[in-house]
Amino acid sequence: MQAELRRVKAEGGWGAIFTEYVAIAPEDDVLPFVLGTIWDDDDVANLALMCDAVHEHEALAGIELGYGGAHSPNRQSRLVPRAPTQHAAEAQHGWLTYTTAAASSDEVRAMQKLHVDAAIRAREAGFDIMGVYGGHGQGPMQFLSPYFNKRTDEYGGSFENRSRFWLELLEGVKEAVGDECAIACRLAVDDLRPVNGVTIEETLRLIELCDELVDLWDLTIGDQEWGEDLGTSRFYGEDHQGEWQRVVREHTSKPLVGVGRYTSPDTMVSIIRSGQLDIIGAARPSIADPFLPRKINEGRLDDIRECIGCNACVARWDSFAPIVCTQNATMGEEYRRGWHPERFSQASNAQNDVLVVGAGPAGMECARVLGERGMRRIHLLDLEDEIGGSVRWISQLPGLGEWRRVINYRQLQLEKLKNVEVILRQELDVDAVLDYGAELVVIATGSSFALDGDNYVTREAIPGIDATQPHCLTPEQIMRGGKSVPGDHVVVFDADGYVAGIGLSERLRREGKAVTYVTPFSSVGAYTMYTGEYPIVARRFHELGIEVRTETMVTSVAPGTVTTEYLYEESALRHFPDPDGNVRESHAQPVSIDADAIVVVGTRWSDDRLFHALNARKDEWDDVGIADVFRVGDCVAPRQIADVVFDGHRLAREIDEPNPHVARPYLRERRLVERLTSTA
C-alpha cells in the first residue's frame, strides 16, 4: 500500500521520496501507531517494493531510520525501552506508567550498532538516502537533550558528551554505507522546551561538529509534542519555520532541506533564491497534491490542489487510523481501491446526464470527478449565490481562512470542465427534480445543527433550548445568518468537539464578551487532541481568558441562566434495581451560570428531505427517465469535510458499477494462513 502511495508521488515529480519514521529494531515499537519497521530481512523485502516503485519514476528513495528510546512503550515486543536515562516516560495514548531503562555503556554502543545494521539492511532494500532521525525528540536528540539525558558518564553532562552519541552514530553509518548512499540527518533547530531543552546554540554546534559526516541536513522544530512542527493553518502560515531555518546556513557547508507547508511556487522560489533552503521538503502538500512538482513544471499552477493545513491527515495518524486528506480523496486509496489522483477512466454510462443538487464539498467533488469521467452533462445546483456549502462559513472562523481552498480548487476545476455547468440560486423541489431530465440524480444537500440542544450524550433535546429564540443560537445562525449574540456573557456548549465550538468561543471572546465553554468531553476542542493542536488551543483559551468546564453537561436553559451538571453525578456502583425503582442515586450539584446567551454546538442533522421525497416517488422514475437517485456527504450522515469529499469522490468513481450505492470492496493486507488439518 505504502509502495503504491509513494510510486504515485514519484510519478508526480518529487525528486526524492522518503518513508515515514522506520523503526530499526524490535526494541522500538509504538503500537498502536502503525510504524514502518526494518527489523529483519523480511522487512527488507517489503520495503524493497517501495524502492522499486520510486525508482521506476527516476526519483530517489529515502528512509528515515529511527530509534524511539524514551518515546517507545514497546507494547508489542514487551521489551523495556532503552534511553540515556531511566525515567517515567511522557504519558499519552494509554501508555501510562511505562518507564525507560538507562542504557549501560555497552548498551549505548549496541544502540549505535542497531542503526548501522539497519542502514546496511536499508541499502539492501534499495534506498539511496539514509536518514538518521533526530527530529521530534527521537533517538540521538535524547542524548543531546538535558531534559532526557542526566547521565554522568562520557555520554552525559557537557555538550561534548551529550553530542557524542550522535557523532559516533553518524560515523558508524557513514563508514557502513557512506560510499553508496547519501546520508541525511533530521534534527530540530529548536526543541521549543521552555526549560531543560536543547538551545539553538547547541543545535548549531552539533551541526558544525557533524557537518563532514552528512550530505544533507533536514530541519524541523519542536519535540515529541509536534503540533508546532506540523503547524496548522489555524495558527501558522506557510513557511512558519523560516526564521529557524535561516540561522543554520552559516554553520554548514551542506545542503539544507526543510518544511513549512509550502504550496506556493513563488514562496518556494524565493526560499531557494534567498539561500534559506536548498531543497523544498513537503509532507502535507504532497499528500494534498502528489503531482505538485509536475504541475509546477508544466506551468499548470491552477491545477495545484493546495493543502489547507487542517491536519486531518495527522489526526488519523494520531488516532491510529489510515491516512485521509481533506483535499485529496485518493490519498491512501492508490493501492487498495486503485485510485490515481490525476487519472480517471471514461465512465461506461457516460451517455447519461447527471444532476447534482447541492454544491458543498461532497457535491463539488462528485461533480468534478463525474466531469473528469466524461459524463455527458453534469449540472451542479446550489440555492446560494456561491458554491462551497458549509465550507463557506467554516472558513470564516478564526484562523480557518485557508480552508477556503477546498472551494477554490474545485471552482477552478469545475470551470475548466466543459461538461459541467454550475447553476446558482436555484432551489429544486421534488417535482422539479423529477422533471429535470437527468438520468442520474445525486443529492448533496448537507446538514444543519439541531435547534433544540440534541446531543451525543443524551440523544435528546435539552429543556429550554430553542434556537428560534434570540438567546439560543446555532453556529450556522451566527456565521451564515448573521444572527447576533445578545448580552455580555455567552455560554458555548460544545458537544461536537471540533472546529465550531472553539472557533466561536474565540470569535465571541475577541468581540469582547465573557465566554464560558462547557463540554461533555474531557478537554477543550476534543478532536484537536489528534490534530496536534490541543496544547496550542489550551494555551490560547487560557490567554484569552475563556472559562472552561469539561465533563459537564448543560441540563436546562432559561433566559439569563444556563444550568449545568458534572457528567458523573450518580453513585459510583450499580445495584440491581430495588422494588421502589430507585436505581441510581444521584449526587447532583447543579451549577447555574448567569449568561445572556448560549451557542449550542450539538447534533448535526442531515438535510435529507428531498432525498426521501424522491424515494417516496420511486414509481415515477421510469416515466421521467430517472435511472437512479444517490446521496452523498452530510446528507447521508454529517461528517468531517475529508469524509464527505471522499464520499462524493467515491460515488463518481463507481457511478458505472452495477450497484454504485454500495462501495466496492477494497483490498485488505493481511496474512492468510493455510488450514492445517481437516475436520471433514
Add this chain to the structure above:
Amino acid sequence: MQAELRRVKAEGGWGAIFTEYVAIAPEDDVLPFVLGTIWDDDDVANLALMCDAVHEHEALAGIELGYGGAHSPNRQSRLVPRAPTQHAAEAQHGWLTYTTAAASSDEVRAMQKLHVDAAIRAREAGFDIMGVYGGHGQGPMQFLSPYFNKRTDEYGGSFENRSRFWLELLEGVKEAVGDECAIACRLAVDDLRPVNGVTIEETLRLIELCDELVDLWDLTIGDQEWGEDLGTSRFYGEDHQGEWQRVVREHTSKPLVGVGRYTSPDTMVSIIRSGQLDIIGAARPSIADPFLPRKINEGRLDDIRECIGCNACVARWDSFAPIVCTQNATMGEEYRRGWHPERFSQASNAQNDVLVVGAGPAGMECARVLGERGMRRIHLLDLEDEIGGSVRWISQLPGLGEWRRVINYRQLQLEKLKNVEVILRQELDVDAVLDYGAELVVIATGSSFALDGDNYVTREAIPGIDATQPHCLTPEQIMRGGKSVPGDHVVVFDADGYVAGIGLSERLRREGKAVTYVTPFSSVGAYTMYTGEYPIVARRFHELGIEVRTETMVTSVAPGTVTTEYLYEESALRHFPDPDGNVRESHAQPVSIDADAIVVVGTRWSDDRLFHALNARKDEWDDVGIADVFRVGDCVAPRQIADVVFDGHRLAREIDEPNPHVARPYLRERRLVERLTSTA
C-alpha cells in the same frame, strides 16, 4: 495467534471456546481496535484454523457474530455506519464527529441478511455455536433501545416494533444454520442507562419472545460503557451479576450462561445448583488460567491461578495493544513465543544454582519458572518477613485485596517446588552475593517512589518537596512505613495515573481528611480510562467529595501551602527567540492551596544499586564461580505488575539461551510481498 491461544484453552478443559466479537461485514470496523472479521472467504480460512485447533481437544468452537452499527466509526472502510436512527455517535478514541446513517427498511433487511450470510460462512469455517451478539449495546440491542432507536416505522416505537429486528434476525440465522449449529444469543439483562434505556422488563419480554429460536442465552449487563460488565475487583466481587442472572430463569426454557469473574469452584457449584446458571462463562478467569477447568477436574485447586480482577487485559484492548495478564505471563505468547502456560522444558543449564534477590512479583515469577524448568537449586531471598514485594502494600489500597492473589498463587507453587527455597529477612550486600555460591544471579530488587517530587512532566524535582519531612509523603511511606499524614487537608499529587494516587485519595478521604487531587493528566486516575473503571472512579470521587484539579502541576511546596499551575500557562504561539531571550511569555496564574500535607505520587526509581555494584566487580565473577548476573522487574524499569511478572517469566524461559539478557525474537504476523521488479 488467536488459534493457538484458543487451542491452549481447549486443552485446558473448557467445553466451548468462543471468539471475541467478530464483525460480519466491512461496514463494521472499529479500527484501531483489532477486531475479528468474517467478511469474506479468506477470513473463513483464517478462522478455520481456530476451529480446527479447538476441535483437536474435543471442545466446541463458538463465534460471536456482531454488527456495531452506532458503535462503529468505520475508519478503515470509510463507509458510513448504519444504525436504527441517524445520530452523532458516542465520542471516544479520536472517533469524534462521526455520525451514523439511519437505515432504510431495505437496509434493515440487508443488515439482517449480513448476519445470516456471516453465519453461513461461520458454519463453513467449522464453528459449532453461532452467537448473535446483542451485548454491550451492539447491533440488535440498538433496535430494542429507545436511546438508539427513534424510528417511526415498523422497527421503532412500541416494544413489538423495537424487538422486530432481533426476532427476524434470529429467525433468519436459525433457518440458515439451525440444523447443524447451536444458536446462542448474548444480551444485557439491564443496560444500566438511567434514562431511555432498555428496562429489565423489556429484556425479559424479548427473551420470552425469542425463546424458541435460540439454544442458549448468554447474559451480560451494561451498555457500550462496559466497566460494569467487566467489573474490576476494586469495585465488584465475584458473581456481581448474580441478581440480574437470577431473574431470567423463569422466562426461558433454554440454558443460561453468564459471567462474573468466577474462579472459585465452590461458587461455581452453588450457582449451578441454585439454578442461577446452567453453564459457567469465563473470559478473564480463562485468561489468568487457561487450565482452570482441568485443574478442578483433577482436584488441583491449589494450582488455580486466580484472576485478580485488575483488568490489565481490558486496558491493553482499550489502548489497542496485545493482550497481557498480570497472573499469566504466557497469555498472548502461545504462538509468537511458543510458551505454554503449564509446560516447561528442562533447562539445558539446569545443573546451575540460581540466587534470586528480591521476592516481589518479578522475583517470585522468575523463581517459580526456574523451579519448573528444573534448575538444581533456586534460592529466593527477600529482606522482608514475607514474599510479595510491592504487591503487599498495593493490595492494601481500597478495593485491591484480590491483587494479593499474585502472591498467594506463587507462594503455594514455590512451596511445592522442591528445588526452590524461600529465605526471608535476609539482605545481601555485594560481597555476600559474590560469596553466595550460585552460578546464576538474578537481581529483582524493585523500585521506590522519588522523595523529591521528580515527575514525568519536568523530569526534575519540585522545589520544596522532601519526603524526609513530615508534611511530604510517598505512597510507600504511608502504606509500608506507617508514616502518618498530618493535619486535616491533604493534597494528593498524582503524576503516576494508576492505582496509588486514586487509592490513597480514597483512603485518606475515608479517614475524614479533606482531599484535593492534583494531576497533570486530563482526568482522574488516567489509566483507569483503559481498564473500564474511569466512570466509576469519577463517580466515586464525586460521591466522596474529593476535589479534583486536572491538567495541573504542583510547582512548589512549603509547609502549609501547595502551589499549583495550569499546564498551559504560556502564550499560544511559538516565536523565534528574540534577542532578549524572552522566548515564551507566561500567563501564569499560580493557585495556592492551603494544605497540611502532600502525598507525592511521582517517578519511581529502580533500586538497582546492588545490580550495578555487582557489574562493577565483574572481573571477580569468574573466581567466585558466577557465570552471569541478570536483573528483572522494576529493578530494570518500574512498570505495571503484568509487565514485571512477564519480565521474570521471560528470563526464566530463556535462561539457557546463548544470551538470556536479550529476549528472543517473537514471530510476527504480517503479509510479505514479493519483489515485483529488479533494480539490479
